[in-house]
Amino acid sequence: MLRYTENHEWLRPEGDELVVGITDHAAEQLGDVVFIDLPEVGREVAAGDEIVVIESVKAASEITAPLAGTITAVNDVLGTDPGSVNTDAMGAWFFRIKPAEAGAADGFMDEAGYQALIG
Amino acid sequence: MTDQSALRRTPLYDLHVAQGARMVPFAGWEMPVQYPLGVMGEHLHTRAKAGLFDVSHMGQVLVRGTPGGAPASEILETLVPADVIGLAEGRQRYGLFTSEDGGVLDDLMIANKGDHLFLVVNAGCADQDIAHLQTLDGVAVEVVSDRALLALQGPEAEAVLARLVPGAADMRFMDVAELDWDGATLWVSRSGYTGEDGFEISVPSDRAVELAEALLADEAVALIGLGARDSLRLEAGMPLYGHDMDLNTTPAAAGLGWSIPKARRTGGPRAGGFPGADKVLAEIAEGAKAIRRGLRPEGRAPIREGVPLFAAETGGESIGTVQSGGFGPTVGAPIASAILPADLADGTTIYAELRGKRVPVTIAPMPFVKPSYKR
Numbered sequence: 001m002l003r004y005t006e007n008h009e010w011l012r013p014e015g016d017e018l019v020v021g022i023t024d025h026a027a028e029q030l031g032d033v034v035f036i037d038l039p040e041v042g043r044e045v046a047a048g049d050e051i052v053v054i055e056s057v058k059a060a061s062e063i064t065a066p067l068a069g070t071i072t073a074v075n076d077v078l079g080t081d082p083g084s085v086n087t088d089a090m091g092a093w094f095f096r097i098k099p100a101e102a103g104a105a106d107g108f109m110d111e112a113g114y115q116a117l118i119g
Numbered sequence: 120m121t122d123q124s125a126l127r128r129t130p131l132y133d134l135h136v137a138q139g140a141r142m143v144p145f146a147g148w149e150m151p152v153q154y155p156l157g158v159m160g161e162h163l164h165t166r167a168k169a170g171l172f173d174v175s176h177m178g179q180v181l182v183r184g185t186p187g188g189a190p191a192s193e194i195l196e197t198l199v200p201a202d203v204i205g206l207a208e209g210r211q212r213y214g215l216f217t218s219e220d221g222g223v224l225d226d227l228m229i230a231n232k233g234d235h236l237f238l239v240v241n242a243g244c245a246d247q248d249i250a251h252l253q254t255l256d257g258v259a260v261e262v263v264s265d266r267a268l269l270a271l272q273g274p275e276a277e278a279v280l281a282r283l284v285p286g287a288a289d290m291r292f293m294d295v296a297e298l299d300w301d302g303a304t305l306w307v308s309r310s311g312y313t314g315e316d317g318f319e320i321s322v323p324s325d326r327a328v329e330l331a332e333a334l335l336a337d338e339a340v341a342l343i344g345l346g347a348r349d350s351l352r353l354e355a356g357m358p359l360y361g362h363d364m365d366l367n368t369t370p371a372a373a374g375l376g377w378s379i380p381k382a383r384r385t386g387g388p389r390a391g392g393f394p395g396a397d398k399v400l401a402e403i404a405e406g407a408k409a410i411r412r413g414l415r416p417e418g419r420a421p422i423r424e425g426v427p428l429f430a431a432e433t434g435g436e437s438i439g440t441v442q443s444g445g446f447g448p449t450v451g452a453p454i455a456s457a458i459l460p461a462d463l464a465d466g467t468t469i470y471a472e473l474r475g476k477r478v479p480v481t482i483a484p485m486p487f488v489k490p491s492y493k494r
Binding site for chain 2: 031032034035037053055056057058059060079082
C-alpha cells in the first residue's frame with residue numbers, strides 16, 4: 001500500500017525495499033524543477049537526513065530520508081529530465097531504500113490521511 | 120514587513136487573484152510571483168510572444184523646475200550622475216542615485232517630458248528616493264499616486280499594443296510619449312527590464328484593469344509574475360537593486376559606469392557635482408578592482424544568491440559571492456552574476472561552494488541572451 005510522509009514524499013513498498021518520490025502536491029508547490037541532486041547508491045542514512053536537493057527555477061529545497069536504511073538505487077532519468085517530476089510526480093521516483101527495520105513504513109499515512117493533511 | 124495587513128495592493132490585485140496568481144509580500148506590496156502557467160512557462164512565453172507585468176509597485180515621480188529658476192534637468196544632475204541636461208524631450212535614460220560614500224542608493228529611469236521630468240524608481244527604495252529628491256531646492260517633486268504601471272514585453276509587444284494604441288509602433292527604444300487610449304492618457308515608454316522589445320505604460324488607476332484586460336484579450340499576451348521577471352532580467356544581464364548593487368557597491372563595481380557619460384566624468388564639461396563624485400569618478404578613471412561578472416556553472420545545478428566563490432578547487436579565501444543566480448529558461452542552464460576581481464578573464468574557471476562541494480563555474484560575458492530592442 002502506498003504511504004505518505006508529512007514532508008510530501010510517497011513510499012511504495014516493493015519486496016523488502018521502498019521506492020520513494022514526491023507527491024503531485026509537492027511538485028506543484030515547488031514549481032518547475034530544473035535540477036535534482038540524488039544520494040549515492042550504498043549510502044546508509046538515518047531518518048531525517050537530507051539526502052536529495054531539488055532545485056526549481058525559484059529555489060532549492062531538500063527532501064529527507066523518511067526512515068533509516070540503505071540507498072539501493074537512484075533514478076538516473078531525473079539527471080537528464082528533472083522536469084518529469086512536474087509532469088508525472090508519482091512516476092518520477094527518486095531512490096529506493098532498504099529500511100533498517102522491517103515494517104518501518106507501516107506507521108506512515110495512507111492516501112486518505114495524506115489527502116486530509118493537504119486539505 | 121511581515122504584517123500581511125500592512126501590505127499595499129495595486130489596482131490589479133483582484134485581477135491577479137482571479138487569474139490564479141500566487142501572491143507574495145514584495146517590497147511592502149502584495150504582488151503576484153507566478154500564475155498557473157508557472158515561472159518557466161511565463162519566462163518562455165515572454166521571450167516568444169508578449170508578457171504583461173504589473174509593475175504598479177514601482178514609484179512614479181514628477182520633477183518640475185520652478186518658474187524663472189534653473190531647469191529641473193540641471194537640478195537633478197546634483198543627485199544623479201547621468202546626462203540629464205542632454206536628454207532630449209521625448210527620450211528616456213537610465214541613471215543612479217549615489218550616496219556620499221560613492222555607493223548606489225537606487226537606480227531609476229528618467230524621462231524628459233518637455234516641461235517636467237518623469238522618474239520611475241524601485242518600490243523598495245521609493246520612500247527614500249522621494250525624500251532624497253525633496254532635499255533639492257528649486258524643483259517641485261510630485262509623487263504620482265493615481266496611476267498604475269504595466270509592462271508589456273516580448274517580440275509581439277509592439278503588434279499587441281499598436282492594435283490598441285497605433286502611435287506605439289512609431290516609438291523607438293527609450294522613446295517616451297503620451298498616447299490616447301479610449302479617452303485615457305497613457306504615458307508610454309519603449310523600454311523594460313527583460314532584454315526584450317517592449318513598453319512600460321503608466322495608466323490612470325481607474326482604467327488599469329480595463330487596459331490589462333484589453334491587452335490580455337490578445338492571445339499573444341499572458342500575465343507574468345515576479346519569478347519570471349527575475350529570471351528574464353538576469354538572462355538580460357540587468358542588475359537588480361538590493362542584490363547586484365546597494366549602498367556598499369559603487370557604480371563601477373556594479374558594472375554601471377556606462378550610465379555615467381563623459382560629460383559628467385573627470386575632465387568633462389559637467390564633471391562631478393553629485394554625491395560621492397570624487398570616489399565614483401576616481402574609481403572609473405582608475406578602473407574598479409572588482410566588477411560585476413556573469414557566471415555559467417558547469418552541469419545543471421543552479422548557484423544562488425549568497426553562494427561563496429573561490430579561485431581554486433580547494434582552500435584559499437573567497438573571491439566573491441553570488442549576487443543573483445538561478446536557472447535561465449531561455450539559456451537552458453543555470454546562470455548567475457557576482458562582483459569578482461576585474462583581472463579574471465572571461466572563460467576563467469572558478470569554483471562555487473555549493474552544499475559543501477566546490478563546483479566549477481566559468482566567468483562569462485553578459486547578457487546571457489541577446490537583447491532585441493527596436494533602436
